[in-house]
Amino acid sequence: MFRFALPALALVAVFLGARAADPPAGPTEFKFETAAQSKSEFDKSAAPFLTKHCAECHNAKNAKGDLDLAALDPDMKATTSGARWAMVVEKLATGEMPPKGKPRPADAELVAVGQWAHAEAKRAGRPFTRRAAYANGNAVPHHVLFDPKNVPPFDGGPRVRRLSPEIYAAFTNDLAKGRPGIGQPFSPEGKSTFKDMGAPKMDEPVTAQLIQNALAIVELQTAYKVEDGQVKGVGFTQKEFLALFDPKNLPTDVQLEAAVAKQFDTILKRQPTAEEKARFVALMKKNITDAGQTVGVRYALAAVLLLPEAVFRMEVGAGKPDAKGRVRLAPREIAFALAYALTDKRPDAELLKAAATGELDTDAGVAKQVRRLLDDPKTDKTRILRFIREYFGYDAALEVFKDSKDNPEHDARVLIEDTDRLVLYVLEQDRQVLKELLTTNKSFVAYKTAADTKKKRAEELAKFEREKAANPEKFKGKTYKPFGKSVYEVYGLKDFPDTQPVELPAEQRAGILTQPAWLVAQSTSFDNHAIHRGKWVRERLLGGVVPDVPITVDAQLPDAPHKTLRERMAVTQQEYCWKCHRLMNDVGYPFEQFDHFGRFRTAEKVLDPVATEKNKDPKGKPLGPVTRDAPQDATGLIAHVGDPALDGPVKNVAEYMKRLASSERVEQVFVRHAFRYWTSRNESPGDAATLQAAHKAYRDSNGSMKALIVSLLSSESFLYRVPPPESNK
Numbered sequence: 001m002f003r004f005a006l007p008a009l010a011l012v013a014v015f016l017g018a019r020a021a022d023p024p025a026g027p028t029e030f031k032f033e034t035a036a037q038s039k040s041e042f043d044k045s046a047a048p049f050l051t052k053h054c055a056e057c058h059n060a061k062n063a064k065g066d067l068d069l070a071a072l073d074p075d076m077k078a079t080t081s082g083a084r085w086a087m088v089v090e091k092l093a094t095g096e097m098p099p100k101g102k103p104r105p106a107d108a109e110l111v112a113v114g115q116w117a118h119a120e121a122k123r124a125g126r127p128f129t130r131r132a133a134y135a136n137g138n139a140v141p142h143h144v145l146f147d148p149k150n151v152p153p154f155d156g157g158p159r160v161r162r163l164s165p166e167i168y169a170a171f172t173n174d175l176a177k178g179r180p181g182i183g184q185p186f187s188p189e190g191k192s193t194f195k196d197m198g199a200p201k202m203d204e205p206v207t208a209q210l211i212q213n214a215l216a217i218v219e220l221q222t223a224y225k226v227e228d229g230q231v232k233g234v235g236f237t238q239k240e241f242l243a244l245f246d247p248k249n250l251p252t253d254v255q256l257e258a259a260v261a262k263q264f265d266t267i268l269k270r271q272p273t274a275e276e277k278a279r280f281v282a283l284m285k286k287n288i289t290d291a292g293q294t295v296g297v298r299y300a301l302a303a304v305l306l307l308p309e310a311v312f313r314m315e316v317g318a319g320k321p322d323a324k325g326r327v328r329l330a331p332r333e334i335a336f337a338l339a340y341a342l343t344d345k346r347p348d349a350e351l352l353k354a355a356a357t358g359e360l361d362t363d364a365g366v367a368k369q370v371r372r373l374l375d376d377p378k379t380d381k382t383r384i385l386r387f388i389r390e391y392f393g394y395d396a397a398l399e400v401f402k403d404s405k406d407n408p409e410h411d412a413r414v415l416i417e418d419t420d421r422l423v424l425y426v427l428e429q430d431r432q433v434l435k436e437l438l439t440t441n442k443s444f445v446a447y448k449t450a451a452d453t454k455k456k457r458a459e460e461l462a463k464f465e466r467e468k469a470a471n472p473e474k475f476k477g478k479t480y481k482p483f484g485k486s487v488y489e490v491y492g493l494k495d496f497p498d499t500q501p502v503e504l505p506a507e508q509r510a511g512i513l514t515q516p517a518w519l520v521a522q523s524t525s526f527d528n529h530a531i532h533r534g535k536w537v538r539e540r541l542l543g544g545v546v547p548d549v550p551i552t553v554d555a556q557l558p559d560a561p562h563k564t565l566r567e568r569m570a571v572t573q574q575e576y577c578w579k580c581h582r583l584m585n586d587v588g589y590p591f592e593q594f595d596h597f598g599r600f601r602t603a604e605k606v607l608d609p610v611a612t613e614k615n616k617d618p619k620g621k622p623l624g625p626v627t628r629d630a631p632q633d634a635t636g637l638i639a640h641v642g643d644p645a646l647d648g649p650v651k652n653v654a655e656y657m658k659r660l661a662s663s664e665r666v667e668q669v670f671v672r673h674a675f676r677y678w679t680s681r682n683e684s685p686g687d688a689a690t691l692q693a694a695h696k697a698y699r700d701s702n703g704s705m706k707a708l709i710v711s712l713l714s715s716e717s718f719l720y721r722v723p724p725p726e727s728n729k
């Protein structure tokens with residue numbers, strides 16, 4: 001590793017150019033630095049709205065639901081009004097307020113109030129979604145997005161994002177050919193529905209790591225030794241670079257230009273413009289004069305790795321706005337955007353060719369390329385699997401610590417692998433993907449190791465019996481202890497299945513939400529977590545908004561081991577709590593058919609105080625707790641969705657999943673999440689046309705995930721940008 005000597009300035013100057021390209025905020029998203037900014041937006045949009053639509057029932061004299069809106073401080077930092085505002089937003093989002101019979105507010109008004117409240121909550125450091133880490137795109141009311149008769153105009157602004165950690169890793173790994181010494185500068189966004197959303201800051205540690213990586217990579221690209229006065233490459237040194245290190249001759253302009261061109265091609269997959277070529281050649285010369293041949297050349301080559309284009313995803317658009325005020329992304333931008341949407345790699349040759357030949361200038365041309373990549377067996381399908389995994393969140397099973405004394409067969413990693421495999425299986429069929437994911441009773445069971453474990457057990461058992469027959473005395477009373485974990489027990493099986501996937505009893509298992517991986521992920525270390533599971537369903541399937549736990553509430557269930565979970569949850573039925581908890585509890589109960597390891601059960605074990613009291617040895621020493629089976633209550637209720645096809649009581653988990661899976665609303669909410677994942681942002685009203693087309697494509701193709709992706713990636717929201725007004729001069 002070579003020293004961080006001067007003159008790093010030239011390098012850093014190039015890099016500063018990158019920072020200046022930080023993303024402009026989208027035209028519809030507020031961001032408040034000060035209370036005054038927030039207050040001014042509040043006075044402009046929210047206050048008149050509340051006066052017009054709400055004040056008659058929520059004032060000092062007549063405060064329905066104990067809510068006086070005029071007394072509710074719009075400064076969420078100064079007061080504890082945040083939870084109350086969260087409630088207001090929720091009422092607006094679900095359309096519950098103003099109540100039926102009152103004039104409906106215009107959608108634009110609703111959105112403005114919602115966005116003010118979200119931005120203000122963020123400013124106050126208490127974003128509504130603090131706890132759940134679910135940056136809730138659902139805040140845009142569902143009907144605004146899916147009403148075909150009223151489609152708001154597209155308004156998505158230009159975007160510049162940094163690469164995802166995965167893309168950066170693939171990129172640098174490609175360059176360093178797997179050599180160590182490259183650190184990951186980026187970490188995933190913590191607070192969003194999907195990990196790769198938003199535009200996290202490029203702060204000091206990130207830039208330092210980027211510079212260090214660039215230098216390390218260039219060092220590998222240019223490694224050389226001098227033998228008998230001759231410069232020779234070491235490892236995979238590129239010949240265009242070798243010529244620059246000749247100890248006898250300074251590089252010529254032609255050689256410098258060739259090196260710059262080579263580096264642009266390697267890093268950016270394009271040739272430098274004449275201006276860039278001149279600039280980098282000049283930089284290289286200056287660096288050579290200041291720091292000598294080796295360091296000078298390397299710093300200049302490293303600067304290419306730090307160009308904005310190498311570190312950011314540019315989706316700005318080029319050319320003149322069309323009649324709708326939109327500019328289309330430049331063909332190269334589209335090529336990179338498509339590649340990054342479907343893989344972690346940079347665009348392949350065919351995609352770059354499509355960009356160069358004008359194929360990406362039409363939506364049909366884009367769709368054709370997306371189709372090609374999706375159908376190509378060589379395209380790594382991890383991006384799609386990652387979507388499903390992050391959407392369902394079952395991989396969090398690894399983060400929930402479980403006591404092995406309660407279930408020695410528990411193995412979170414295996415459970416996740418099994419669910420991953422099931423997802424891939426459903427994606428391979430590519431028919432009614434969501435419905436299958438929510439209802440299939442097929443399952444993989446320790447599929448990676450099942451066959452081997454079975455074989456090994458049989459061999460060991462045979463050996464054990466041979467030895468036992470030969471020496472009965474020695475083996476007296478001994479039995480064979482099977483090798484490996486019997487993970488199948490969690491699935492309710494008696495052995496590893498011979499064929500995979502295996503069909504589990506249909507009244508027990510229905511889709512991912514009944515897979516042990518998901519149930520474990522949505523539980524605590526010692527118990528089920530019906531509230532959390534219900535919140536998941538409310539947000540991810542029903543598209544609802546659940547206000548965050550108010551900081552004043554001590555969110556603890558009573559410690560009462562002799563009661564069932566449902567009995568303990570009765571505390572949340574107090575009027576104040578129920579306003580939020582009715583959105584979660586009822587849709588979380590049906591999963592009580594499983595224990596917190598994901599095992600199907602027909603009764604809940606609770607402490608039996610009387611039997612425990614009697615459980616003593618003859619000397620009166622207590623022998624420990626005794627449990628009893630409390631009757632299982634896994635009934636639930638779907639309500640507060642506003643969709644008669646969904647609302648109503650739920651008998652059991654299988655019926656529950658079937659109802660959800662056949663709902664158009666649920667399908668649309670799934671499409672909304674796919675939108676968020678593939679565009680890396682939350683939907684806004686202007687994306688209604690894209691969402692409706694994507695949902696139609698999904699329906700018309702018998703629920704094909706590929707068709708859904710093709711539609712999203714060739715949509716207006718993906719391919720166009722509306723520049724903010726000030727840049728339209």
Ligand code: HEC
Pocket residue numbers: 050053054055056057058064065066067084087088091092097098099102579
């Ligand atoms: C015609 C009368 C009426 C109008 C107009 C009205 N509300 Fe309400 N609101 C009620 C009643 C009645 C309740 C209490 C019953 C309930 O909780 O469903 C309530 C409850 C609420 C609650 C729950 C209070 C809490 O924190 O527990 C919120 C929040 C709310 N309204 C917000 C609004 C907003 C925002 C508007 C304007 C868009 C509005 N309401 C317009 C009658 C009204």
Ligand code: HEC
Pocket residue numbers: 083086087131132531532535546547548549550553554555556557571572574576577578579580581
């Ligand atoms: C403004 C909405 C809101 C109100 C009001 C509210 N809660 Fe909650 N509560 C939540 C949310 C959101 C969660 C988190 C669910 C999750 O785990 O993601 C939660 C979780 C809980 C939990 C589970 C905690 C855990 O992590 O295990 C308990 C217990 C609870 N609340 C009790 C109460 C009680 C008691 C009240 C009334 C005194 C109350 N809550 C009022 C929104 C609310």
